[in-house]
Amino acid sequence: MTDTPPPKGHAVIQGYLKTLDNSPGVYRMLDASQRVLYVGKARNLRKRVSNYANPNGHTGRILRMISETSSMMFLTTRTETEALLLEQNLIKQLKPHYNVLLRDDKSFPYILLTKGHGFPQLKKHRGSRKGEGSYYGPFASARSVNRTVNQLQRVFLLRDCTDPVFTSRTRPCLQYQIKRCSAPCVGKVSQDEYARLVSDAERFLQGRDTHLQGELAAQMQAASEQMEFEKAAALRDRIKALTEVQQSQGINPRSVPEADVIALHMESGQACVQVFFIRAHQNWGNRDFYPRTGAGAGEAEVLQAFIGQFYDGKEPPRMVLLSHAIEDLDLMTEALSGKAGRKVEIAMPLRGEKAELVAGAARNARESLARKMSETATQARLLKGVAEAFDMVQTPRRIEVYDNSHIQGAHAVGGMVVAGPEGFIKSQYRKFNIKGEDLVPGDDFGMMKEVLGRRFKRLLKEDPERKSDSWPDLLLIDGGAGQVSAVAEIMREYGVEDIAMVGVAKGVDRDHGKEEFHRIGKRPFALQRNDPVLYFIQRMRDEVHRFAVGTHRAKRAKSMSATPLDEVPGVGASRKRALLAHFGSAKAVSRAGLPDLKAVEGISGTLAESIYDFFHERG
Template structure:
């Protein structure tokens, strides 16, 4: 007898939906029995596209599996196919369906911002929404690429990188002025007009117009020399030298490509690597590699289209995108990107010349990166298997969570969680926990660990009680011995989570690395041999958790050092805080001030003065 649930799955299920569809463009979703999204697709003609899935044969293994799991479908009609493409890519990034090509680790890229909110503009790294007024240059592939460029700009143009509050409070030049990295506008070492000229030159440099800068600097140097302003002439000479060194170091930059993204794909063994190079202002602003989730039977055109669509889902595309392979719907993708950028965007696959050389270089990087990744994955797989054998696990863990705490005598306490799996450290899954427990004794590591794990697993139980997602760990590593493991065990039992293995990692009697003891519930401690690769692997996991915990603790401590009670007063922002501190000398003096004195401060209204007075006196 056939199970009734099988009747509504697969081809028969899809066939039923055909009766309700017309020839409109739109987006379709295929869902399994638990209503989890299996696949998101677009169509110029929904009825024609879905009818392909209703055929019982002629599908790749991946698509055949997906059809077999389909228990229901959802549809959204759109006015145009271009609109459908944009909606499809947004839904893929949001829902992360199992059978779609999926771009992972899609973070925003940093830019350089030349601010426009101060008479002496600041030049700085910027990431995120472009809300601040000023000129933005980018994207750069990494923070390192931005920092290198900022370093060059400081050498050549001597622009400030300090915050406005630091600028306004300085009474003498900082170290950057002494080492000729800043012109010290904060203390009047350069006029506003001359500084504005330097800013314009820096923006020309970031736009690729360096020849005119050198010509003008050379003329200014000659004029200064003729006027016997030898100190100024020497400073200009140093700037010309610095600019020349920058240009010499940039010999790898393209001459005939002013602005483009270069996207090259390499696929092998069911895995893929995409290299993206950013060319702006005839300069190579770095590259980044991606490893989209693909299958063994995915076409290269499908991967390239999915990558381009998802990559530019939240980024502005450049005028030119150079590809190593064609996309499935070239005209459609071009139209969608042009619509998003509100200007023409060109997709091209160059066959000769400098552009082809750039794509070939990116493709070589993609091939080599994928080879390294596959080798690392194979090694990681062996280590995970070794870990399973050492700790008597049923199978190699796919998600290991490692926990650590950091504090100084109980102050600024934080908990940290890192995650590792077949692809190594999964930094996007790291989490920090500000310890909130008011009843904790300073330095109570057991109490801190209890709070961290309780918060972590309460959230997991709330968000994914049926463990359908990949967010549940297969193994917990705890920094500590039998006491910590016992405490963690009690916490897990209280929450009804009893089936996740946990291991405590403790230093040996003389606390030497390499003599770690491993503790498990109800079993004797044991050690691994000194040269065991699994031991090194566990040490790396523990050290990474410790590094992350220490870094988080230091950041919290640094923030608290700069904090004052004024930060908590409603209506007191950075400007008014500076005014109050300048007037009274300290936050403590502000808290003791009477109402009349508070009203006398520039920028503090009578109403705000009363708010400040009430805040401190109600607290006292």
């Protein structure tokens, strides 16, 4: 008997037609290994699938996808809008090869003016908006929001300290000395005066500051006439700071109060999407994205997929300005409006200030992609140089670099950074808390074996057939022959000896430029001091060292602030604070009697017994 390969292509797709009706929904195309090739949505599933069953009229990309399809899966929905939202969720979750994929999807920072306190706090906020207060944003980056917060502090003198710090102050802090806070903590400003500052800040952040500068000028003149020269000088400084804020914002469209300006530029199969955030008639920064183009998708498909994934989990603005038309404009408008709970307008302006905004974003997208392609070309040459230096058959597409950090074995962590054709891939960085109980303090070899053992054990479990791009082509180990031998032992144990591995040792005098490279069964060697490949390897080694040391410091700092109370069942952050405030220290809590513990506010009788038993059973 001979094994016949499973059927693929048009015939397989044709077989599903008799089981489908005209409902809207989402379909998935899978290959012979049940890996998802493509996720799509349809207003009419039967009609859409029948298009794939027809061998004619497809682009090369779609024909390749059809030829690899061995099976399909279907989910029906009530409306096409639901199908669109489900499609984008599945794409982000499954990352199919033939779909357009937004690769950088971090949350955006906001400015938060807190409420529930007599003197509200002005601060940067990232994450879910659960806290009470007014949120303004999003801002394109942490840098842009930090710059705006600093400027607002100079203009409106609002505090940025936390509530516990605020209540514990007995004299003004440095922020007051450098004229970035009005020092409400020590009564330098009344609650009514501070409320006016908060109101002015809100007007500015909402774009209603047209008369603010004039009002400040009038107040300065009045203070001067009454010979309150110190107050007049403070108002003058605020006016100057406000002028600098307005000048630094650059683009301040008067006809567009709130919009995201989204422009796409494609070239040589690569894409850049530039997003400008316009809020309250102000430019709150821009960010560029480089979505994966799904093996050759067109402009309309790329832009529509980007919008769907970009606003998944983000609130859309009232207007979205686009550089290109998308495939389902009405459907996307309905989906974004439903998500926002109000009308969202999507437009492709041809003239006026809106068109100028789009043109500016498109120019940025074009220039950003040109820089990215140049950097990618340079990176490709460096990766080719790495392959030649280490006698590799193929150019590596994924390099994993490892290092450990500890102080005499304490708080030991391992770090892994990843580099590829597009540079460092920070979303793939990993940290490892060293757990080996039998390790001798400072045993770097043992630590490295534990880190690599855990890494490859997980890889073999998640992707034993090596079909994903998670498998490295080259391992760089920060260390010499000993570390390389330790890692080689792990590689043999897990049967992955075909992955190239190199140890990077500091060399003579531990000097940059004198690095020695160690490989199993070969003599150590060095590269020329001016070799670009050497600089590239140094950058990777320095990056993993930075990452491992930073992780170690964070772990050490956390342990220094830890107390025995952290281990007591039922004692969370608020009860821990209450106990420490009542007794003064964790040691005093451990020595307290049961009646004393019961006297603490928020500590029930049962919990007090639990705390008492915890410390006294330890004895």
